[in-house]
Amino acid sequence: MGDSKLDLLQGTLDLMVMQTLDAMGPLHGYGIARRIEQLSENEILLNQGTIYAALVRLQQRGWISAEWGVSDNNRRAKFYVITKAGKRQMMQERADWQRLSSVMARVLSAGADAK
Amino acid sequence: MIAWARIRAVFRRRQLESELDEEMRSHIEFATEDYLRQGMTGDDARRLARVKFGSVEASKDAHRDARGLPLLDGLAYDLRFAVRSLVRDRGFSVTAIIMLALAIGLNAAVFGVVNTMLFRGFALVKHNSRLLYIQERYTLKGCCLLEADFDVWRRQSKSFENLALVGSRSITLRDGVVPARDLIATTLTTNSFALLGVLPILGRDFAPADEVAGAPPVVILTFHDWQARFGHRADIVGHVVVIDDAPATIIGVMPQGFDFPMHGQLWMPRQHLTEAASHRPSASFAFGSLADGVSKATARAELDVINQRLEKEFPASNKGVRALARTFSEFFIGPEARMIYGSLWAAALFVLLIACANMANLALARTLSRSRELSTRIALGAGRARMLRQVFSESVLVTTAAGAIGWWIARWSIYTWAEATRTRYLLLDYTTGPGILLYLIGITIVVALILAAIPMAQTLRLELNGVLKGDSRGVTLSGSVKRLSALLVAGQMALAMILLAGTGVLARSLWNILGADTGLKGAENVLLGRVSIPRAAYPASEERNAFWDSLLSDLALLPGVEAESLATAIPVGNPGARPVEVEDGQTVAERRPSVTTIAIGPGYLHAVGGRQISGREFAATDRPASPRVALVNQSFAAQYWPGQQAVGKRLRLDRDGARAESATVVGVISNIMQGRPLRDKFVPIVYLPFRQAPAFRAVVFVRTVGPANQMAGRVRSALESAAPGVEVEDYSTLQAAFAVNRDLMDLEHAELPKHAGVAPVFAGIALLLATVGLYAVVARSVRQRTREIGIRIALGATTDNIRCLVFAEAKLPVAVGLMAGLMGSFAINRLLESQLVRVSPNDPVTLSCAPLILILAAILGCLFPVRQALRVDPFVALRHD
Structure with a gap:
């Protein structure tokens, strides 16, 4: 498994975080990391720690906000929520991403046909 | 808005850091709980949680980079860390800072002095480097310029934008305040002050009309005379004094500190001579500002051509008369000015080199003893780039501190120099301007780079495994590092030797002058005064x-x-x-x-x-x-x-x-x-x-x-x-007059007392630094060989054996340094020859004393490490680990 894990593309982690928060509502850092791991079915090589750099980046841009709260098992944690601006940004990025991936798919399959 | 958030983050650093800590801690606890719930044992769960999280430090770094201003943040962090590690290593930091401050300060001071002596010249005079001072040389002795020739130059020369003439006139002045004074007035063409770029602070400059025969006599006062003789009177302009029984009007006062060309009391416009008199040597000298784009050589060549023409035209007065156009330093400081002040500068650079070599050695030792710390941090996930930045910021910190203290040392030295060399006949501009500061900053940067380079190179070459596995005393010196540091010591010794030998011959030369038989007895008991009636x-x-x-x-x-x-x-x-x-x-x-x-x-x-x-x-x-x-x-x-x-x-x-x-x-x-x-x-x-x-x-x-x-x-x-x-001037003792005259009597050696006075300072500092450098290297080696020395003592080595062992460390670099220094002295002392009176550049006394002094210093440098080695207790040394 180890070698075949995907390296994250620049900027994709930010989008995944926003998408997760949009779908799941308020979550703490560990919850976000867990969720991304589950959804990617462990295909992505992610040091969970790196998520915090993404979180602070998104926060500074005003796309997510954070608040200290208490978790189900009574542990203090910082909960993140996506903002309105974040949603707009997420839509935009999702559209860009889909466009890019369809273009990639077309280009790659054309390459395969030619072979 | 993002920029703003980032800046805010820098200031809320403490809070953000603690929040991040807490967040990460709870993250790992969440994960651990999850794994426990999945049925893992406590230890496995905790371990897996940490593995999944990855490097905490790296994540924190990424967080910091993302949220703050990484460069500034990193810089502040590096600096803080550097301060901490320098404070911990107080001995190193203080030695380094003092050493570099001395070397940098001396350099900047010498730069300032050289700049004034060779280029800047008189206080307040602008564009001194574009001025040439001209006299004529005669086959017969005589002084100094034919006025008729000056007028021809002024008419025909195209190399000079403007030419002015300076002469002197002895006058009797009655100013109504004090008894009549006989004094020497400086006479000038009326364009002189404008050419020098200095204008009166009161009244007006001379006008061309003042020079015309029959014009009403006018004078301009020095600031000093205006204060001393006329009590700062604001209405001095227009005041009439009597000069040689004729009334003359004071038309202006020059600014404070302006005395051109010599210390005097007043200036008068040039008086045109009769045709016959103008063909006899009379004026003191002429000076001119070079026209744009004209080189000194061109100007000299042109004057030569004009003078050859004059020789044909006026064979009676101009036979063999050549114009000598000299720069400020050649004219006023002396023909050897460049050599003297150049050699001082070189000496200061030597001291800086020695200090750098010393620092390099200290830095080598320090990085070696820290290699475990550095390796551990790299192994824990700190990037090498980060380590490099840290090492770099330490050397920047040390050199910056040294530069700041050096600036203070430089200003103090220049001030001391200006006070010590103040003479009554030349008033030079020693203000410490931005030029000196720039020079100081420049050399400080160069030194910082040199100092950073060595530990940075070592950090890059750190072999983590070797260091971490190595014994607790850290790595032993690798052969190449050892050779490098021995070479640095040898270099220091050579430079110190050259400075000592140069100082020695200069001092002996000065001694020969000062101690020369004067033929006088009891000069300190003789009062003298120049009396005129x-x-x-x-x-x-x-x-x-x-x-x-x-x-x-x-x-x-x-x-x-x-x-x-x-x-x-x-x-x-x-x-x-x-x-x-x-x-x-x-x-x-x-x-x-x-x-x-x-x-x-x-x-x-x-x-x-x-x-x-x-x-x-x-x-x-x-x-x-x-x-x-x-x-x-x-x-x-x-x-x-x-x-x-x-x-x-x-x-x-x-x-x-x-x-x-x-x-x-x-x-x-x-x-x-x-x-x-x-x-x-x-x-x-x-x-x-x-x-x-x-x-x-x-x-x-x-x-x-x-x-x-x-x-x-x-x-x-x-x-x-x-x-x-009756007027009394130059009142002093014969002994004091003698000392003053010694400066004046031989232009070639006029600067020797200063030269020979400053050289020992440099040589002394060089010697001290070289000794410290040798000490550091030997002491380090003894520390690293503690176990070996312990074994030797345990096996029965005598005190003498151990002593030899330590001295052996110093022997080769000192010997190589002395040989190189001796050869360097033979070459370099020859440059000083013009300053040497009755002593040869290869003076055997000096050239045998200098190595002796160095050897003594080297032995002194080894004494402490020897004591250290002798105190090694074999039991402790062998258990050492």
Whole structure:
């Protein structure tokens, strides 16, 4: 498994975080990391720690906000929520991403046909 | 908005960091709980949670980079860390900072001094580097410029934007405030001040009309005179003084600190000479500013061409007359200025090099002893780039601190230099301007880079595994590092040796000058003053004799006066020479060599401390009407009448260009230093009786029974109150006058006292630094060989064995350094040759003493490490781990 894990593309982690928060509502850092791991079915090589750099980046841009709260098992944690601006940004990025991936798919399959 | 958030993050750092810590901690706890719930054991769950999280430090770094201003943040972090690690390693930091501060400060100070001496020149004068100072050289001795030639240059030369003429005039000034003064006024063409770029602070500059014949006389005052003589009066402009019995108007006051070209009291416009006089040497010098794009060589060539033309046109006055156009430093500081100040600069650079080599060695040792710390941090996930930044910021911190202290040292040194070298005849601009600061910053940066390079290179080459597995004393020196540090020590020794040897020959040369036999005895007990009487009051020579006679007899009556006399010149001064014809001698009459002549009064020998060798002294009977007589010194007698009795011989001296009647030699006296005594030990001198041609000015000597300073006040008032209108100048003791004259008498060596005074400072610092450098290397090696030394002691090595072991560390680098230094000295001392009086550049005494001093210093540097090695306890050393 180890070698075949995907390296994250620049900027994709930010989008995944926003998408997760949009779908799941308020979550703490560990919850976000867990969720991304589950959804990617462990295909992505992610040091969970790196998520915090993404979180602070998104926060500074005003796309997510954070608040200290208490978790189900009574542990203090910082909960993140996506903002309105974040949603707009997420839509935009999702559209860009889909466009890019369809273009990639077309280009790659054309390459395969030619072979 | 993001930028704003980032800036805010920098300031909320503490809070953000603690929040991040908490967040990460709870993250790992969440994960652990999850894994426990999945059925893992406690330890496995915790481990997996940490593995999944990845490096905490790296994540924190990424977080910091994302949220703050990574560069600034990193810088602040690095600096904080650097301060902490430097404070921890106090010995290293203090040594490093002091050493570099000294070296950098000295360098900047020397740069400032050299800049002034060679380039900046007079205070307030602008564009000194574009000015050339011009005199003419004659086949016959004479001074200094034909005014007619200057006028031709001014008309024909295209190399100069503007040319000005400087001369002097002795005048009698009556300003209504104090008694009349006879003084020397500087005469200038009216464009002079504008050319120098300095304008009066009060009133107006000279205008061309002031120079025209018949124009009403005007003067401009120095700031000092305006304050001292005219009490800062605001209405001074327009005030009328009397100069040589004619009224002259004060039209301006120059700014404070401006004294051109020499210390004087006032400036007057140039007075045009008659046609005939303008073809005789009269003016002091000319100066001009080079036109745009004209080089000095071009200007010199052009002057040569003009002078060749003049030679054809006026063969009588201009035969062999060449123009000499010199820069400020060549003209005012002396022909050797470049060599002297260049060598000082080189010496300062040597000191800096030594300090750098030392620092490099210290840094090598430090990184080695820290290699475990560094390796551990790299292994824990700190990037190497981060380590490099850290090492770099430490060296930046050290050099910045050193630079700041160095700036202070530089300013203090320049100030001290300016005070110590302040003379009454040259006022130079020693202000510490931005140029010096820039230079200081420049060398500080270079030093910082050099210092950072070594530990950075070492950090890059760290072998993590080796270091971490290595024993607790860290890595031992690798061969190449050891060679490098030995080489650095050798280099330091060589440079220190060169500085010592250079200083040695300079000091010996100065010693030879200072300690030279002057022919005077008890000069500290002789008071002297240059006394002048108003010309108008004593027109006849008998009247003047009467005045001088009564002055001397008044002085003789003062209690505590042992002897009194007068002469036309101070011993050691340069009284001027006249062609002499020696009868019955070996000299052919036509050759008529120039011989120094001085007129002296009766009792001169006793007053100054000379001796009568044969014949008699001048007596009261040698008066204007009596037969002409003369005295000669031993040198003269030996040169012109070798092996003969000089008394009774006759000689003939020229006076005012005409041959005077011949005089009989009535005595021979001991040699007294006069003229240019340094090279040609004692020059031949002819002494004439003052009374046979009494002058308006004379140097009066008073030998006191007790210490001269107790009598100084009484003698001075006796001189001043001798008659109305008497002026006393240059009042001091013979010893002090002697010291002042030494500077003036030999232009080539005028700067030697400064040179020889500063050189030991440099050599001393170099020696100290080199010793410290050697000590550091040997001590480190002893520390690293503790176990080996312990084993040797345990196996029965004697104290001497151990001592040899330690000295062996120092032997090779010191020997190599000394050899290289000796060879360097042979090469470099030759450059100093022009400054060496009666000492060879390869002076054997110096060249054997310098290595001895270095070896002593090296032994001193080894003593402490030896003690350290001897104190090694074999049991402790072997258990050491």
